Amino acid sequence: MIKNIIFDWSGTLSDDLIPVYTATMRVFKKLGLKILTLEEFKEEFILPYMKFYHKFKKDVTKDEVDKLYLPEINSVGEPKLFPRAKDILEFLKNKGVKAALLSTHPEEKLNKEIRNYGLQQLFIDVNGSIYDKVEAILEIMKKNEFKSIETAYVGDMVHDIKAGKRAKTITVAVSWGYQSKEKLLAEGPDFFIEDLDKLKNII
Numbered sequence: 337m338i339k340n341i342i343f344d345w346s347g348t349l350s351d352d353l354i355p356v357y358t359a360t361m362r363v364f365k366k367l368g369l370k371i372l373t374l375e376e377f378k379e380e381f382i383l384p385y386m387k388f389y390h391k392f393k394k395d396v397t398k399d400e401v402d403k404l405y406l407p408e409i410n411s412v413g414e415p416k417l418f419p420r421a422k423d424i425l426e427f428l429k430n431k432g433v434k435a436a437l438l439s440t441h442p443e444e445k446l447n448k449e450i451r452n453y454g455l456q457q458l459f460i461d462v463n464g465s466i467y468d469k470v471e472a473i474l475e476i477m478k479k480n481e482f483k484s485i486e487t488a489y490v491g492d493m494v495h496d497i498k499a500g501k502r503a504k505t506i507t508v509a510v511s512w513g514y515q516s517k518e519k520l521l522a523e524g525p526d527f528f529i530e531d532l533d534k535l536k537n538i539i
Contacts, residue, residue: 484505510532
């Protein structure tokens with residue numbers, strides 16, 4: 337029985353592909369790199385995000401990228417929640433399922449978006465600016481006394497599924513995020529859903 341769900345944010349609950357793409361391409365411009373189309377970005381983008389940047393500029397550092405990216409992501413406008421995201425979080429809380437959140441999204445920006453969406457009371461733990469998701473999942477589980485067999489991790493990228501598996505959680509891939517169904521299914525998630533409401537069936 338699933339008693340705890342750890343959610344990824346970008347591409348899973350927050351529909352922020354366009355703001356993230358726009359901010360990233362502004363960073364590319366500042367680094368003197370060729371601008372990618374949206375489809376090229378979706379095809380090339382991977383986590384951890386420095387693996388993505390190093391595809392195009394081998395010598396760029398994480399500090400450089402972070403300093404360039406933060407003002408850009410704060411200036412491109414606010415994303416929206418995916419349909420039914422808040423409803424599902426409220427459903428989980430009413431069912432006694434504990435929800436935690438982790439994201440590579442800058443922590444200050446993440447907390448701002450959660451406040452804007454009115455989600456503060458729906459998560460027992462929020463973690464932004466995450467680079468190593470495996471470590472973060474394990475820390476969340478230890479801190480909140482989650483058992484791996486009772487915990488699901490929900491994400492939209494190959495890295496999410498790999499991280500969830502390495503942390504020995506139940507893995508749930510979603511169809512509406514940054515990466516394709518084919519890439520996600522190739523990682524063998526425990527569940528693949530095309531509608532957030534399907535989480536009700538899983539728990």
